[in-house]
Amino acid sequence: MTPTSVVYATKASIDKPARELFAVVTVKDRPTTAVAGAESAPIDGGGWQWVAPDGQAISGTDGNASNVVLEGFQGNPTTQPGTFSWGTQAFDITTAQRGGTLIYTDGTGVAHRWKVPAQDAGPQAAQVRKALAG
Template sequence: MPAPAPAGLQLGQVTETVGADGAGRLGITPTSIVYATASGSDKPTKDTFAFIVYKARATTAVAADQAAPIDSGGWSWVAPNGQAIAQGNGEAYNVVADSFNAGRTVQPGTHVLDAAVFDLAAAQVGGTLVYTDGEGTAYRWTIPKTDTGPEVGQIKKELAP
């Protein structure tokens, strides 16, 4: 049974998680959020894309894989009304920014910047970001309703039409 996760994390707070299939450990830190009404020529099927940058840092001498939805883990969004939304829903799977597209494996002694993207209705903005790790433990961050974080400028530049 997974260990209880810390409650009430805020954007910018790190938590230590277990990699996919229980291998390695990752420090996961969501650092920035941008709400965008387009990404290049792609438009959301709802109202906005929520583009969240996170830092994944290997914290042991073993490489760690970020748990992905195929592994029954990875990222999801919980809207203020409690609706759970999968990463990459709607047109969000098309939204990519090269600076935040690191892939799954994080080597020992390194970190990567990656992104989770959601296609949201206006009422779903400002929800809870959830990361479920390789042992099934869910970590939750409260995400603001406005763009914030150190990578906002770079995200907007790369998502611009």
């Protein structure tokens, strides 16, 4: 899984964040082994977190983030070897929490970290903005 773009938005279609912004990150899911890949779930001790510049960890289930669903970025529960799918992770944050670090903890408990810019960035940003507009 590789995060590729981030977009900050004050709404997603008709949904508004409980805080101030949605941080929407596109993720390219592509298995790197001969076995189909699947994301680890928070219930299994895995999944995604947004870590704000002040260190606060934010789950994708906080606020209204789970209401953000984008056409063309729904992902695939099990991506087969030799293929990829696009997904998103959304976080309900305050303006001061822009930027920071995105963490994905896999099924073995290993945390993978990516620095996230504090402004919209990445090759899918325009497509995400369009999808967020509804």
